[in-house]
Amino acid sequence: MTSPEEFIAAAEAHSAHNYHPLPVVVATAEGAWMTDVAGRRYLDLLAGYSALNFGHGNRRLLNAARTQLERVTLTSRAFHHDRFADFCTQLAELCGMELVLPMNTGAEAVETAIKTARKWGYRVKGVPDGRAKIIVAGGNFHGRTTTIVSFSTDPEARADFGPYTPGFAIVPYGDLAALEAAVDDDTVAVLLEPIQGEAGVLVPPPGYLPGVRALTRNRNVLFIADEIQSGLGRTGRTFACEHEGVVPDVYVLGKALGGGVVPVSAVVSSREVLGLFRPGEHGSTFGGNPLACAVALEVIAILRTGEFQQRAAELGDHLHRELAPLVDGGAVDAVRGRGLWAGVDINPSRGDGRAVSERLLARGVLVKDTHGATIRIAPPLVISKEDLDWGLGRLRGVLGA
Template sequence: MTAPVRTDRGSEELIRAEEPVLAHNYHPLPVVVARAEGAWVEDVEGRRYLDMLAGYSALNFGHRHPALIDTAHRQLDRLTLTSRAFHNDRLAEFAERLSALTGTDMVLPMNTGAEAVESGIKVARKWAYDVKGVPADRATIVVAADNFHGRTTTIVSFSTDETARSGFGPFTPGFKIVPYNDLAALEAAVDETTAAVLIEPIQGEAGVNIPDDGYLAGVRELTRRAGCLFVADEIQSGLGRTGHTLAVEHESVVPDVVLLGKALGGGIVPVSAVVGSREVLGVLHPGEHGSTFGGNPLAAAVGTAVVELLETGEFQRRATDLGEVLREGLDALVGKGVVRFRARGLWAGVDVDPALGTGREVSERLMREGVLVKDTHGSTIRLAPPLTVTAEELRGALGTLEKVLTAS
């Protein structure tokens, strides 16, 4: 761990201090983190917790990975921002290596995941008008129910989560919503106006919903036949989390466009990107899209270091191997408070017996035992530890889950 940060206020006082000055758009667990390293965090009182959430996969490489921190330190001493009004000496390597890692032609660098999704929507519409020949302002995008792609006004326009939608209309038109994992419904929704099908290969926020085998390959084939794009949102599922660089690789699928974020910034800076074929991303021309911070030198340097870690295949292998430990441990808990679970790689959605509490209540009990997770909906919690976690740490967390469930 790093040296303690001096503070004269404890967790409870700091939490109370936030109440009048922070917008109430989050309901965090009552823990105040002050330091972190690897898979562990420490609060202001010095209590240690195993991080089993990893910043919703933004911390795939753990807290303060030495290679990433060293890269950031060195870049901070050189150059942090130029805007895209000028070239910078870090962006070309980042784009080259990211495109090679993902097997794509071009990279559009942005900052946040929601920005990547918004950018993907714009690119798909532009492609529909310029390449497919859809009449002006008639392009549609087909999405899946229970999706989570972000919380901007356009994105919540095609959300089925009323918490995200309610009170934020009027909503952006041009989207069709179909059930997830239903190829027949998807085929019925696609027509001559369809620019793209936008889906998560695995629905994270919905509870780590994993589609049937063949679904992603079916989406690829359907979109190819219909002459529209397949846009895969890999912001949470990508970059090693499921045992492959991209989750679509489980079915050997190559989308037209992939949306990346979270882990691409190594838990240091927000970095996202839209990657895809030259035919698609090539529709953009100067002035049609941009970002002051997208592709900045600090982000590009950290992003390149992240790609370098993934190029070795080490983290993909860890996710696969440790995923077996996770699955075996959860299998043993079915009937002991766990009703069912869905897991792929080092990522799981766990449905707890509602009689034992809500997902929030189970998360709070785990927190008191030194394990940090987060609920999704109802009595479901998600587990997504850093890919640097050890098998021993993982088994310890699962043991703690068993303890809090059987003690209820």
């Protein structure tokens, strides 16, 4: 195979069609740029849905991985290894928490958080067995396992995958009164994204997250923050919750924790919550493996400098200033976001999100649509202002703005 068309045809012939990728075949990448098999370069404004916050081919992360590859990559949790203690200690410190339960993917971490909340509800809160309830928000995206799609409101994620797992209540995102009305004596947790990514980078109203924090404290309910996309620098803070001065009971982390090198996720919480687990009750063969820990330790070291949080804040302010006139000019209906993260609702007169993504692809810019009319902009945090402006200029061009 030599041409992009041959690669795409082979992929479509021999893989399940659970994704609808744009017609580009990436061969190499560095920083904020990717190059396809034909040698054409593209500016990456998606960053693997925030898994690549620190850029493609980040040398610090690659060196950490190379060094560990020469030592040991997997022991399983049947044995200790010499990177595990440092990883757990430093991630707990970064989060201001006490214990870490490592997994691999974001969905695994969410499933772990669900089990954690239920166990806490039965063992600590005293909820009768089998009655634990977790409240989630409409428009959520926490993964695609059978349990998680049971509380999705997205028909594409949910349809044809029943019977669905009970134990969840769905309330409108950002509606504190609806959340308060849904909490009862059997409620063990509220699980929320501080900013809803897949829904189109929806930022809740000011005061919502502090209201959730106060409500959950008053009703003896865990507040679980899914920061898989929003966390680890994307919004201009280490965690999106920080913008509202909120510290949840549980952080759910993934994506950028593995630096775009290996899948790494984790649930991070207090000893009172995570300390309830006993051997055999939960686990993962690859969770907390030496290679994952080595890469994640370098991610934590990068975040400790604050450099990338500051870049996301400063470039994010610039991004939103540049996008705002598109609303005034009628090319887009709305722009939302925080930090170096934006959801852009395309005016139907300019096409839908997929059409705009394809037109940008033809001009050397990679974005992805969601829910029809929206495109998301989330470049690697290493992107230069000049490259960001170049990409935004092409967006204005395809929108005729």
